[in-house]
Structures are given as C-alpha cells and as structure tokens.
Amino acid sequence: MRIIGASSDDEMVATFLLGELSSERFGADLARVLAELGQSATLLTEANLADADENDVRRQVLGDFRGYRQDRELFTGFPDGVSWRWVALSPAELLDVRYIDYGYWTALTDGTRLPTDAARFIRSGGLVFGRMSTGHFLALADALRRGVTWQPIICVRAGGQQPIVVLEGHARLTAMALAADCLPDEVQVLLGTAVGMSEWSCY
Template identity: 30%
Template sequence: MEDFGAVSDDHVILAWLQAEIESPPFQAYLMGDPPKPSHLAHALALARNPDLGNAAHNAERRRIIASAHGFGRGALIFAGLEDDISWRRARVSVAEVADMLYSNRNATWTTLAPATRTVAEGASNAARVFTGDDMNLHILSLARIICHAEPAPELSPILCLRTPGGGISLLEGHTRATAMVLEGHKLPLGVEAFVGESPSIRSWAYL
C-alpha cells in the first residue's frame, strides 16, 4: 500500500457520491417520491463539478451521503461507528484488494464468500454462485468493461476501514473491488482507495 497522506471527510464523501451518481437506483432515490428531477440535477452538479473549497457544497454532499448511507450518524452501513474516522488516501495493489473483507451481515456478499468473506473468494465465485439478486450481472459486466477497455478505465476509489486486527474491510465499492480482482491483470499499477481508522471500528455492526 502506498500512502498519499491524510484527507478530510469532504474528499471521501465526494468520492462516494461520484461512485454512485450514475447508478439508476441511486438517481431514483435522489429524485424522491414523487420525483423531483431538480434534486437529481443538483446532485449531479455537486458530483460532476465539485468545488471542495465551497463549504455549502461540501455540506450538501455530506447531507446526501449521510441520508443515504448514515455517514457521520452511526446508522445504516455506519452503524456502531462514531463520527471520528480519520481517512487516508492510498494506492493499493490488486492483491491487497483481494485480501480485503466484504462487510459482514450483507447476504449478497456473505453468499459470494461464505468461507472467508474475502474479495478473492467472492471473485472466484462471481460467475458460479448466484447471489439471489442481480449482483452477479453487475460484477461480471464491470469486469468485462475493465477487460476490454484500452487503456483500462478510471475507476472510482474504493472506501474501506482498517479493522482492529490490522486487516481491511470494504465500506463502499464491493462490486468494483470484486471486478478489479477478476481482471487484475489490467490494473498493474493498483487502484486508489480511502482507508479509514477509528477506535469505534471495534463496535462496527458490519465488522
């Protein structure tokens, strides 16, 4: 792992929003019910034309990710975590991604990797163990894109947490991480990641 130094919550939240913003289900969530396309348009602008020096924009992005995923609230995927995570930007090898753990208590990922919860196990099962949803298709479709793109596509950073035992568990980017491992030969320089640390990770509901 090559450590590029500390980053703020704002950098991590922006990366999370950029990773999800093109997803149709997430876009539908942003529009709300009844749909308000202006809400989606605003979020798209926040993701595609970011200004990390704009406090209001940072607050808006934080509101979106906090509402959708519990960032800073100790809820949803952040259940059990305090709002005290320190983040570092890093470049990790595909082998290091393969050793990462899927977050626990998620049926899709524990189905793909029931023995070890590692991304390596999930990647080896992606084409032959049905997850019960459409995740196999998403993984294999992204892997195909990585395989056939010249050069390899720019992929959003994966977001993860350093566990008390010294390992790393995924927080966001399970699908990307699995596809990366499947087509690791296309990513010889590794991939970007944000790695969080906090004493409260011991109490994380998905550890």
C-alpha cells in the same frame, strides 16, 4: 501499502457520492435525494471541497441517502474522528480487502467476505441465495479489461493490522478480482482509520 497523502471527511463524502452516482443499484435513490434537497448532480461532479457550505450539503445528502452521521443503515455504529488518507495498494493487498458484513456479500463468498472467493463463485455461475444472477459483475470486469476507469474505492480499518473493509465500491472491487490479471502495480484507495471502527455494524 504506500501512503500517498492526507485526505478529509469532506473528500470522503464527495468521493462516496460521486462513486454512487452511476451505480445501477443506488444511482436512482441518490438522484431522488438530490432532487428533494433542491440540488443537481453538479454538486457531486463539480465538487468544491474548499466551500464549507457545499460540504455541509453533501454531508446532508449522504445522511439522507445512506444514513451518514445519523447512525442508521450503512453507517450504523460508524465512528466519528476517522483519519482519512490516500494510499496505494498492491494487487495482493487489494484482493485481501474484505466486503462489509452483510448478507449478500457473505453469501457471495461463502462467509469469507473475500473478493477472490466472490470471483470463483461468479465464474462458476453461482446464484446468490440460489436465485440472484451475478452476470453483471462479469460485464464490469469486461469493461475494466477494455480500459474503463472508475472512481477509487473507499475502505476503512480499525487500526494496526486489523482487516481492511470496503465501505464504498463493492461492485468495482469484485470486477477487479475478476480481472486481476489487468490490475496495475498499485491501485489508489481512500482509506479511513479509527480504533472505534470495530464497532461499526458492517465491520
């Protein structure tokens, strides 16, 4: 792992929301929350991190959207005081990142939560829970091979040599595992560290 530089909670929130904006699964819900708060997508696509009021609104959006700072949904048990920084991971380090501890992702990996095991399952034509297709991951991997670029994924860890777990960007991480031969020498990731991360419900 190579340290690139410091980041912040404000940048994490902005990066998270921008990453979800184009998500097939979450994009519509995010658009609804923005509309309910009287905001447009430019709050995310043209984020000004130097504007404290903007940052407060984005934090409210992420709270209403996924439970951030509300101790619910994805962020149940998520600690305060997380130290954020940009890092560069080698392909091997990236593919050692774990998915969150959540039923879909444990089923996709037979309990290991590793993207390499997800890739094997997907290539075999496996169905999650015996009914859910994984073909959309193959389409994302094909897009990556064609040179499509995405928002960086966001990861967290409980310090030291504890595992790194993806917070936002599961589908993108899966596509990178499927197209691992196309990965560059380093992949930029936003990484948050806090000892209390081990209490996060999805860690």
